[in-house]
Amino acid sequence: MPPEQSFVDDPDSTREAIMEATYTALCEHGYADLTIQRIADEFPKSKSLLYHHYDGKDELLLDFLEFMLDRFEENVVCDEDLDARDRLDAVFDHVLAVDLPEDREAFTSAMIELRSQAAHDGDYEAYFTRSDRVFRQRLERIVEAGIEEGAFRDVDVGRVASFLQTVIVGSMTQRATAESDDALRATRAELDEYVHFRLLAGRR
């Protein structure tokens, strides 16, 4: 049930307005306290659109997750003018930054709550399986580029990407669920060692 099919007058901006309202409500209330009404409260257009198109908050949130993932996939090409080492660093710095703006901190917490729904909900599990694959493929492309540049050793790309992704998922989980500033700093520093010993060793 893709909502854009019904938003005939101005589909793109209407869907984006719903998605923006969902983002705002999710950052403000988290998953546990979120209701369709609270999303509607952030929605400047006709509330009935929201109620008409979504049967409940999970259906809306799954559509929101797909929307965010599509946007991510459209935007990942932007850093391809950097070399592989700098692209990896940019990913690590982004995910492992100790001080996040308040809305990114809140959004990370909400994403961990959404992710935990996958423990008992097959639709969420299917989504996070797909999003893990998308993020892993992005990491694979960076590591491949590093090998092609001659900067990285000829490692097993899929294995390295899976490992880095596990570190990223672990960091996001720790950030949202524990006092973790020291752990984030330590993990960020150790990632540099990993890149040094595993990917760069013996290279220029």
Added chain:
Amino acid sequence: MPPEQSFVDDPDSTREAIMEATYTALCEHGYADLTIQRIADEFPKSKSLLYHHYDGKDELLLDFLEFMLDRFEENVVCDEDLDARDRLDAVFDHVLAVDLPEDREAFTSAMIELRSQAAHDGDYEAYFTRSDRVFRQRLERIVEAGIEEGAFRDVDVGRVASFLQTVIVGSMTQRATAESDDALRATRAELDEYVHFRLLAGRR
């Protein structure tokens, strides 16, 4: 409100019976569908004990988490006859095993659901901050032992332990929330590379 103060006739076994009922109910229903009544259904003794001592499922679950962590802390000394490399491998094999018995799979899912409560509940956040510290200290002791044995390079113990812990948290999260057999295998294999390049390189 430590329950053992009231279990005057046979405190240990009564508390343990509550904890066992909680474990069973958590594996069966997960966090989202858990109620005090469902825990009471697994409890062979007087149900009123449960209702008398806990105000709600979260109070009982937090006590359960503390109980499990205490038990973990009492039992970690058991593998100290192994050398550090084998102890690390044992931890990795335990956490990253692809095929888990059904109850451990269900328990890991429930733990991820409990952990995500920390995104909006300070009591859960305090617990997972403490449990992360306990597990990190265990990893630190293993890495320290490896350095003392002369098997590991003289690395920054805290940083390596934080990093490994992040990998473990990430793996548990992926296991519970995505189809992740391939990711678990890849991460397990890459952990061997990490140990090889970062800890063992240049050693015997």
